Amino acid sequence: MNLVTAESLITTALGRMNALYSQTVFDEWVVLSLQTGRGGILAYHGPRAESFQRRLAADVEPLRAEMEGKHLAVGDFEFAPAAAGTRFDACLRIGQASYLICNHTGKSMTEIRQDPRWLHAQRPFVELSGKFRTDSLE
Numbered sequence: 085m086n087l088v089t090a091e092s093l094i095t096t097a098l099g100r101m102n103a104l105y106s107q108t109v110f111d112e113w114v115v116l117s118l119q120t121g122r123g124g125i126l127a128y129h130g131p132r133a134e135s136f137q138r139r140l141a142a143d144v145e146p147l148r149a150e151m152e153g154k155h156l157a158v159g160d161f162e163f164a165p166a167a168a169g170t171r172f173d174a175c176l177r178i179g180q181a182s183y184l185i186c187n188h189t190g191k192s193m194t195e196i197r198q199d200p201r202w203l204h205a206q207r208p209f210v211e212l213s214g215k216f217r218t219d220s221l222e
Contacts, residue, residue, distance in 0.1 A: 159217025
């Protein structure tokens with residue numbers, strides 16, 4: 085799949101999550117490529133367009149700690165329950181060297197999960213993971 089299609093799928097899935105949760109689940113997301121020689125930020129959506137890149141390494145640290153020692157296959161995801169504020173809450177591997185990372189800049193995953201609507205709101209995220217599992221970002 086190409087980046088335009090991936091962004092459309094992500095936007096739709098996160099919109100469905102918000103509708104099922106009756107409020108915003110993730111107000112920030114970024115598609116990152118870790119491909120050697122061509123890595124970097126492929127897409128960003130959120131409230132910190134001017135500043136998030138400077139804090140990216142620090143903000144992704146809780147997710148990195150959760151993922152340490154794990155090998156995510158395309159379509160696999162991981163959450164960082166205690167990541168708060170601008171620290172990223174969720175990661176979905178969407179390609180061989182590409183990742184979607186998501187965040188709620190005001191809540192942690194622990195806070196988001198306390199609402200019983202989270203059980204239904206996570207379905208679009210799981211469906212999104214399946215779409216990338218069958219057609220990954222190239």
